[in-house]
Amino acid sequence: MNARVALYIGGLLGPFGGGVVSAMLPELSSGFGVSQGIAATSLTVYLLPFAIVMLVSGSLGxxxxMSRSIRVAYAGYAVVALLAAVAPWFWLFQASRALQGIANAFTTPLLLAKLAAVTPKERLGRALGTYGAMQAIGQTSAPLVGGLAAEGAWQWAFVGLAAVAAALAISPLPPDSRDGAAQRPASLRDAWRKSVLLTGGVAFVSWACLAGLPFLVSFRLDDAFALSPSARGLVLTAYGVAGAVGARLTGGAVDRFGQRAIVCVGLLFAALAVGAVGLVSWLPAVAVAWAVSGVCGQLILVGIHATVLTGGASGRGGIISVVTALRFLGMSASPAAFTGLYRYDAALGFLLPAALLVLTIPVVAVWWPRKAPG
Incomplete structure (x- = not known):
């Protein structure tokens, strides 16, 4: 396997592993003898340790x-994925999910840092776009593959995850950069500077108000159009499919027009698309708006990644780790932030995140870092 290809496949593994349980919750519920609500916590148990540990995992890695940390994380992921497949008790299954999230926290930021290290600056946006496409494919395909596995035995999904992680653990990786050998070791404090937190704050708001909204879109599709679960799932996949298809083009746009401009454009059109989901009463238009949101999410994400990863090698892993952690923490905060408002007024449930996206534009326009933060 080519080293660059291994980086891209590694980017797919994280979101796939996180979302693979989405379509097998009834089977997990019946298999472990717990309620479906309790079974659904297997999503949160993966995401929260992943996001929290990633606040420091990049710097530690x-x-x-970096290569050693990635390989150990892959090996650990393979072991705990097998543990999930054989776990006889739900608490042990949950523990394995948490450990999968922690292992993933030591791959995602370091894979991005390695990708930046082996990519010329003028082509970084395209490379990050491809990486983003792989992540979108992983996020979109996970429920489908998990559901297919659950038709027979859901445990096979985790056996497959273990096999992929084990293969990645022995696959070639680009060598660690020697340019930073003479520099002082990366410090945790390097990743917590003002410019890093500003970039991470934009990622937090963007993911809380955009990628964190599938649950709200699902409510909308049920309440306004009475769609079946399978039909709702089909509409929801439009976000990931459109993001994956458009990711390469969005990466090229970042290379051509610059990170600041692309992030602003992504925020503006994302706000319009999210607002449309809550206001439009024609189902095809809602589906198109949600697909446009997926493309906008890639514009914002590639712009953020390109900003963080442009520059010297030292500390890059720690900085992207903090920014990515804040992005996923924003995503996890979305249900608590917007569910109550949606129940009060469905339109306001979408207009508030749209407004927050718009209000983030002047922050990016005025204070966005002109070089890699840190």
């Missing part, structure tokens, strides 16, 4: 050696 740089200190320990």
């Amino acid at each position: 740089e200190r320990w050696g």
Whole structure:
């Protein structure tokens, strides 16, 4: 396997592993003898440790050696994925999910840092777009593959995850950069500077108000159009499919027009699309608006990644780790932030996140870093 291809496939593994349980919750519920609500916590149990540990995992991984850290994380992921497949008790299954999230926290930021290290600056946007496409494919395909596995035995999904992680653990990786050998070791404080937190704050708001909204879109599709679960799932996949298809083009746009401009454009059109989902009463238009949101999400994400990863090698893993952690924490905050408002007024449930996206534009326009933060 080519080293660059291994980086891209590694980017797919994280979101796939996180979302693979989405379509097998009834089977997990019956298999472990727990309620479906309790079974659904297997999503949160993966996401929260992933996001929290990633606040420091990039810096620690740089200190320990990026290639070594990635390989150990893959090996650990393979072991705990097998543990999930054989777990006889739900608490042990949940523990394995948490450990999968922690292992993933040591791959995602370091894979991005390695990709940036082996890509010329003028082509970084395209490379990050391809990486983003792979993540979108992983996020979109996970429920489908998990559902197909659950038709027979859901455990096979985790056996497959273990096999992929084990293969990645022995696959070639680009060598660690030697340019930073003479520099001081990366410090955790390097990743917590003002410019990093500003970039991470934009990622937090963007993902809380955009990628964190599938649950709200599902409510809307049920309340306004009375769609079946399978039909709702089909509409929801439009976000990931459109993001994957458009990711390469969005990466090229970042290379051509610059990170600041592309992030602003993504925020503006994302706000319009999210607002349309809550206001439009024609189902095809809602589906198109949600697909447009997926493309906008890639514009914002590639712009953020390109900003963070442009520059010297030292500390890059720690910085992208903090920014990515804040992005996923924003995503996890979305249900608590917007569900109550949606129940009060469905339109306001979408207009508030749209307004927050618009209000983020002047922050990016005025204070966005002109070079890699940190």
